[in-house]
Amino acid sequence: MSLYGVLRSGVSGMNAQSNKLGTVAENIQNSSTTGYKRASTEFSSLILPSSEGNYNSGSVTSRVRYTIGDQGPIAYTSSGSDLAISGNGFFVVSDPSGSPYLTRAGNFVVDGRSGNLVNAAGFTLMGYKLGTGMAGPSLNSLDGVVPVNMSSFAMQASGSTQGTFKGNLPYSASIATAAGTSTAADPLAVPPVSGAVRFPATNMTQGETVKFRVGGGPEQTFVVTTQKTVAALAADINAAVTAGTLSGVNASVSPTGELVLTSTDPLSATDVTGTYTSVTKSSSLQVYDKVGNPIKVDITLSKVSDTRWTITVANGTDPTDPLTGTTTMNLDFDADGQIIAPAVLNFNIPGGEPFALDMSGMTQLAGEYNVTGSSNGNAPSAVKDVEFAADGTVYAVYEDGTRVGAYRIPLATVPSPDNLNPRAGNVYEPTAASGGYQVGFPETSGFGSIASGALEGSNVDIGTELTAMIEAQTSYTANSKVFQTGSELLDVLMNLKR
Structure with a gap:
């Protein structure tokens, strides 16, 4: 074994231990660094060819490795924007x-x-x-x-486009539909009329409906959009007849305060028949137009048979600006009280977007009236x-x-x-x-979850690092002794020449 080999081994060992001390120092100074991953120094031997009678000293190589895949401890903080990953994965920055x-x-x-x-x-x-x-x-x-x-995302508004209306409609609720009572025609009327129908209506509320048929003609429907008296209702029906949306009748109020529809067919004796549906339950839902104005949608429900309810929606904020599209529909239930599709009401919000009200979560069971509603969209507001x-x-x-x-x-x-x-x-x-x-x-896909208001700490253990520091110090000192001894032997060898 040459003296140069001894010197080389000593230097190699000192360099390797110096690297180890460097990783220990880095670990200790980053022991409080968020998300830091511990570094370590791994050694491997480098063997040089030797003969049976002559040993050729090799050296040691070092390689730094990081425990990046190891989870660090998670500590909770007071900041909601602090994020920690529990499990596999990294943030992309x-x-x-x-x-x-x-x-x-x-x-x-x-x-x-x-x-x-x-x-x-x-x-x-x-x-x-x-x-x-x-x-x-x-x-x-x-x-x-x-x-x-x-x-x-600061100070923005979005119009409502969809919402839900779900819950239970009581099976025991009374049926709200009543047939009108036919009355005799006025024989002195000019032109002569043949028949009329009297409805048991008093003060009307939003969502109530009057359906009638003149002779063998089609069924016509008038929906009450806001609370009003019977006299006001009669005036609205006559206005609708004038506008052409209804036909064949004249509306008036009986001496006892009931709504009366009389046929105006001058050519033949024509009877008027019909039904009046009162409101069983009512609710409301707030939605927003395109610029964030709130609009209250009044929702009324009427039970018209053992297995059918009708739902009607109206603009509760401004009745003079009605909702358009489909504003009323039937909700049919099976023998188990579950709703039968379809159950989506599509209407247009004034100044807003087309809106779909999903009622697929409605039931008709032997319980109380209990409904909930929600919608998307929001009024102008700043991010806080x-x-x-x-x-x-x-x-x-x-x-x-x-x-x-x-x-x-x-x-x-x-x-x-x-x-x-x-x-x-x-x-x-x-x-x-x-x-x-x-x-x-x-x-x-095997990725971890994110915890808000928490941070992942360093995975460095100070006790382990101090132990590694002592080991590296001891080995460094021992390798320095090897180098020192080799140097002294080399000096002796050089002195032999003199």
């Missing part, structure tokens, strides 16, 4: 030049200049903007991700907060309490996370050894 990176550091805040969500290292959180037709991420690409920016869901959806929370889905945050990973290349700012980029991106949404 970008630097100021737009280059993408991966990180577990989720200490995001809103940047006052750009409105973007950035973490403590200045990297911008990336996500998919909802409402842009993006069905889902590319499985192996980050195409389509944009900075999560909440400033574009940002809310994050476990599935990665980012909601803009407005001052009026409305929550609107703005973005959805993807998670990305690689086949071998421990082989990612660490970069400044606690971010990582893929390498040939790590493999390419695999992208998905939280809580799907």
